[in-house]
Amino acid sequence: GEDVEQSLFLSVREGDSSVINCTYTDSSSTYLYWYKQEPGAGLQLLTYIFSNMDMKQDQRLTVLLNKKDKHLSLRIADTQTGDSAIYFCAEFTGTASKLTFGTGTRLQVTL
Amino acid sequence: GAVVSQHPSWVICKSGTSVKIECRSLDFQATTMFWYRQFPKQSLMLMATSNEGSKATYEQGVEKDKFLINHASLTLSTLTVTSAHPEDSSFYICSANRIGAAFQETQYFGPGTRLLVL
Numbered sequence: 726g727e728d729v730e731q732s733l734f735l736s737v738r739e740g741d742s743s744v745i746n747c748t749y750t751d752s753s754s755t756y757l758y759w760y761k762q763e764p765g766a767g768l769q770l771l772t773y774i775f776s777n778m779d780m781k782q783d784q785r786l787t788v789l790l791n792k793k794d795k796h797l798s799l800r801i802a803d804t805q806t807g808d809s810a811i812y813f814c815a816e817f818t819g820t821a822s823k824l825t826f827g828t829g830t831r832l833q834v835t836l
Numbered sequence: 837g838a839v840v841s842q843h844p845s846w847v848i849c850k851s852g853t854s855v856k857i858e859c860r861s862l863d864f865q866a867t868t869m870f871w872y873r874q875f876p877k878q879s880l881m882l883m884a885t886s887n888e889g890s891k892a893t894y895e896q897g898v899e900k901d902k903f904l905i906n907h908a909s910l911t912l913s914t915l916t917v918t919s920a921h922p923e924d925s926s927f928y929i930c931s932a933n934r935i936g937a938a939f940q941e942t943q944y945f946g947p948g949t950r951l952l953v954l
Binding site for chain 2: 758759765766767768769770773813823824825827828829
């Protein structure tokens with residue numbers, strides 16, 4: 726199967742860390758991505774990780790991958806109001822040669 | 837780099853008319869372009885994949901005669917919604933892979949086109 730699941734909503738206070746989780750079922754995925762979508766806009770690529778990696782850090786973003794459990798997470802350090810958006814994880818599977826997107830998590834950052 | 841544009845950004849049309857949406861890679865050449873549809877508060881659904889000079893590959897359940905895709909060059913793909921009906925109202929987003937990129941599978945997305953069919 727190619728279902729990619731995310732929790733619908735996350736609310737954090739400005740300055741705290743946010744952790745957005747994603748679970749997938751296709752073990753043949755080769756790359757996993759995190760995209761950000763602001764209201765009425767397209768998707769902005771935030772970061773990606775190879776399936777043979779456990780962790781990747783890019784400034785305030787940390788991606789953790791547990792391939793055994795098919796679990797991906799995105800940690801945003803020092804969350805700012807500008808981080809409020811919908812975050813999509815996506816997996817690329819070589820067999821299908823396409824991206825499968827998660828259901829999206831709406832992140833709300835409060836003051 | 838890796839900027840993708842779409843035109844128009846929004847369009848309102850009468851039922852029965854056809855609407856063309858353009859997707860352009862502005863600062864790179866694209867190996868493949870993708871067309872997605874997104875309903876309110878939902879995820880993206882891949883409609884079709886297109887390569888320059890060849891026919892598009894449509895996902896199951898997507899009518900190819902309804903959603904015509906033309907991939908004229910390495911920087912331009914168009915989606916035409918033919919005989920549009922209110923149920924075709926949606927947010928259409930294109931994306932493109934970048935020729936020569938380290939990771940060819942990475943897709944860069946356009947800003948989307950909101951279509952409202954009255």
